[in-house]
Amino acid sequence: MIPGYSIRRVEKQDYKGVCEALNALTTVGEVSKAQFDATVDHWNHSLVLPNLLQYHPYVILKDNQVAATGMLLIERKLIHGCGLVGHIEDIAVSPRHQGKQLGRALIDHLTSLGLAHCYKVILDCDESNVKFYEKCGYSKAGVEMQHR
């Protein structure tokens, strides 16, 4: 990890910091402390295998403040011999901590965690971020389509 920063799973005390960091990425909307706690409880108790959690939400901290956050979700499939696939989601770096390679550190951490269990890790990004993810070891695999 980058000097001065540390990384660990999201905890309930991270409520404000995680919501603030995610606001740099997209609309967070109204999320009460009770809703946050219920979501963290869900993430902490959902298993994808008897001894493996399904959700791996992380924060990078500096001076006990949230500087970045990101999620690895593990999916259980039939293909590839009942294989697991990791999905990296909702990578956000707080505006005050941008330009310090925290995104890279977070992606490297979640990718290593995913590849320890999954036959591949995938993520969706804007075309403008393709070069960044290529530096992290990713390659283009397809097109993300959405229906709202």
Added chain:
Amino acid sequence: MIPGYSIRRVEKQDYKGVCEALNALTTVGEVSKAQFDATVDHWNHSLVLPNLLQYHPYVILKDNQVAATGMLLIERKLIHGCGLVGHIEDIAVSPRHQGKQLGRALIDHLTSLGLAHCYKVILDCDESNVKFYEKCGYSKAGVEMQHR
């Protein structure tokens, strides 16, 4: 549904048919009946909300045989007011049943199911399938990146 065909959740009796259909899509590898049953059990018991299953694996049947299969996975996020996102995965039509709009029927079913609960449904596809998904109401949202 297309006349002569029906749709329902995957059941344990679909073992051979689902594996055969998925083989038209990608490598299934060695999946024993016991592994299939354990995976279906997991899909049937994992909750994303107290009253909502996380995995929605479906088959289209004709004469009690699997003609197509596909999955909707629901993810629980913080963004968008603790919103849910649907991921469509592993859409496969058996070679004997191709050209009969089963892919379209399956996507429409899984999309409706997803949008009943989620603020968006997403999927990754090859560039060659973009026009098909646009006909299903999807639009391009980004680039899929993978790390193996």
